[in-house]
Amino acid sequence: MLIPTEESRTLEDTAEIFLEDLVQRSLVQVSWRSHVGSIRSCRIHDLLREVAIQKAKEDNFVTICSKPPDNWMSVAKARRVAVHYSGCDELMKHANPNLRSLLCFERPLPNCSQQRLLKVLGDMQNYPSANPINFEYFDGLTHLRYCKLAGGGLINTTSFESFISGLKFVETLDFSAVHDVGELPEYIWNVKTLRHVKLPRYTSSGPSSSADLRTLQTLSGVKSRESWNAQLPKLPNLCNLVINVESSFSWDLFAKLLDTLKHLTSLELDGYQVPLEIVNMQRFPFYQHLQSLILCDMSPSVENKLSLQVGMFPIHITELTLWGLQFNVDPLSVLEKLCNLRWLCLWKQENQKMSCSAGGFKQLHELEFHRLGNLEEWEIKAGAMPILKQLTLQSCDKLGVPLGLQYLSNLKELKVIDCRKLKEHADEIRDICKHVPYILID
Structure with missing residues (x-):
């Protein structure tokens, strides 16, 4: 593992400290920071990049392929590969059977079912393709920690469920660029290592009330569900939530869910006739920590005007989007x-x-x-x-x-x-x- 585990910090916090140290040493340049100061994207100087690529290739740490390699031996030895051209299928025929990481910046994704030790699999495109995903290509990848896929939907529901049920140690599951992925099998919500889940916007009902979510930090793209009424899920470490509250769902019940969130820093909420008590964040335990807030009223009405006061919003808020909400003042x-x-x-x-x-x-x-x-x-x-x-x-x-x-x-x-x-x-x-x-x- 590249990032050591520390009891007092999350892995994400430790990684950010390391990255900031590299920035201070002028080894990494920041290209974009969020409004709260955290690094969103970075780069390195051209000369340093060339040296780093050459050294990484010599040590078989990572190989970057922007075209079919002249010498396939460099791929056969590499434990981490980043592909920037559309010949990934041919590349996998020569790949190291001990391959740990595969990032593809061009489609299509290859058949990876023989790469049994793969821990990182990423389709780095941020939009769905016209072609559905064949999950048989990823069958047996039980060691995956990070999985980011994009596509036009599912070829076979059975193969999708088989793939998900095989993920024993996954930490990040990013399907936000998969169109019509449907419901995730219930099994996935009880994986003890699960930390970040990003789903297509509002196509999934998310976890059930019995799910084990103690390690979850990001939950994005889910809809509210009535079954949460039976036993509200406990999300003690949730930092980022993107959720749609349907018109049939009780706003009072959703407020109870918000009452369980103590460490939330980013909230995106879409709903119908958003009530005043939800806009007023002061009553919720995350009030002291929330930095980014997006509120969307999916059925805006001129008659549904809210009484706006500055105390409604968290004191540390740095990013705010209000969509469709109507107020009785400027x-x-x-x-x-x-x-x-x-x-x-x-x-x-x-x-x-x-x-x-x-x-x-x-x-x-x-x-x-x-x-x-x-x-x-x-x-x-x-x-x-x-x-x-x-x-x-x-x-x-x-x-x-x-x-x-x-x-x-x-x-x-x-x-x-x-x-x-x-x-x-x-x-x-x-x-x-x-x-x-x-x-x-x-």
Whole structure:
């Protein structure tokens, strides 16, 4: 194992400490950090990369194939292989029977059923292909720790269940880019090592009430289920949850589920007629820890207006998306008081006028408006959003040129997309925003 186990930290926390150490030593360059400061993606310098690849190849640590190799012996000895061309099937004919890791950046995935010691299998494409997945290709891979697949669905349900039932030690199961994967067999939820599960959005009902979920940290893409009423699943270590609460499901019951989550840092919730008690996060035990929140009302109604108050949102929230929720006040007048907020996205709000006060949104870096069809006026007072870097306005047809746009002195990127009225004033916007390096009006 590359990352040692420490009692006081999760493996993910330990790995991030190691990565930050490499950054401090200038061996790794950060290409993207989240708004809470964690590293989302990184790279290394070209020269260091060439040296690392050569050394890894010499030590049979990893081999990178961007084309059919001239010497198949390098593949036959490698314990880890990354493939960047579509000839993976031929590659597997020469692969080391002791292969531990296979990452494919081009499709299709090969038949890996003979690679019995494989621990890491990844289809690194992030979208489903037109072709369904043949799980017979992965039969017998009982040692898998990490499995990421993408495809158009299942060829055979029996082979899928056989594959899942063979996973004795899996830690990460990422099917988020598999279309129509259906329900996971009940067995998988009781695997003691399971840490991260990502499923296609809302195609699965998720774990049953009897599931053993003590090690689970990520649960994404599941729907609520009535059987949770019998015995609420305990998720003591859950950090990331993406869930859809169906209209037939009791919101009171779902609130009880949230009452069991003490370490949640990221929550995405889709529902119907989202009630005020769910929006008000202060009552839940994760209130002190939540950093990223997405709330989506799947049946937005002008009549269902919520009373918005700043205390509803966790005190450390840095990323916030509100989709379809309607409020009885200008949402910006309340949200601007969230002193740690760095990213805000509003979708389908019905307000006609909005305003940002002087001193509001002190830490905001990115702001996005999408499909605000009724918004006509937006005023930015001097001193509002002092460090805003990116502003996106999309499908806001009635919006005129925002008053005070010139006060966004640190703005680096302005995107205006499918905004009919703003497009008519493109020259005026460019004249006001001469200080902005990148402007897109489309």
